[in-house]
Amino acid sequence: MNAPARGSAPTAGWVAPKRGPLDHLRVLLAPPNDKDVLVPDEVVYYRAPKHVMSLLEPTVETFAVLVIVLAILVEPNYDGLSLGVLLFVLSLLVMVRYIRSREWGWGTAAVAMVVAYVMITNQIEPFVLVPGVGLWFLARLGLVTLRWYAYEVRYLTSRRIIETTGFFGLRVASMPVTRVTDLVLSHTAVGEIFKYGELRIESAGEDQALSRIRFLVEPGSFHRIAVRLATKPSKIEAKRFIDIDPNR
Numbered sequence: 001m002n003a004p005a006r007g008s009a010p011t012a013g014w015v016a017p018k019r020g021p022l023d024h025l026r027v028l029l030a031p032p033n034d035k036d037v038l039v040p041d042e043v044v045y046y047r048a049p050k051h052v053m054s055l056l057e058p059t060v061e062t063f064a065v066l067v068i069v070l071a072i073l074v075e076p077n078y079d080g081l082s083l084g085v086l087l088f089v090l091s092l093l094v095m096v097r098y099i100r101s102r103e104w105g106w107g108t109a110a111v112a113m114v115v116a117y118v119m120i121t122n123q124i125e126p127f128v129l130v131p132g133v134g135l136w137f138l139a140r141l142g143l144v145t146l147r148w149y150a151y152e153v154r155y156l157t158s159r160r161i162i163e164t165t166g167f168f169g170l171r172v173a174s175m176p177v178t179r180v181t182d183l184v185l186s187h188t189a190v191g192e193i194f195k196y197g198e199l200r201i202e203s204a205g206e207d208q209a210l211s212r213i214r215f216l217v218e219p220g221s222f223h224r225i226a227v228r229l230a231t232k233p234s235k236i237e238a239k240r241f242i243d244i245d246p247n248r
Helices: 021-029 052-074 083-101 106-121 126-150 189-194 219-231
Strands: 043-049 153-157 160-165 171-176 180-186 196-203 212-217
Touching (some): 043 219, 052 083, 052 126, 052 189, 052 212, 153 212, 153 219, 180 219
Antiparallel strands (some): 160 171, 180 196, 196 212
């Protein structure tokens, strides 16, 4: 394994130069790098993207939508209980779960009301609107895949637990390791097979930027290093360093 990587952020007293148009474009579109995330003398012990299994849920949702779209457009005739009926029912159950799990803000609720009104009043032909819904879900799956491939990275450093995401902006959520009071590592049966886990974090404060880290690559190593840093923040051997190239 490589030696721990120190943060490449500028030293104290350094003043950032003015950004030009290309710099702003890089922040919007380029994957986050260490300069955007780390502070001076911050030692990195873990750097990895989400596990690929994080794409399973949006893929299943997209497949369910496409099944429903095809059923509406083609209007197949089913004789008795068939595989097509079963697939359609399962797709409806997936969509109900998707709708119930979403956070419905004002904008989302307004769009849903407009779509429902259009469908009920037949203001737009279903053959125009329904394929648009399928294309929207395909675009959503593409965006989720792009973020997983190049933009979502987790760090564990000598100072913080960090989760970053980007594309049209940069979001960095972090928690000082000194504030961590409890760590709960859990594996599902599927997680044991595909080598990923989930970490629940409790801290001394009530508001937590990171309380649940899902689809964690190398969860056992992450947990062991985090425990050592939280209970005895001393130098950890270089052989403990885990670096999985987020861009693969």
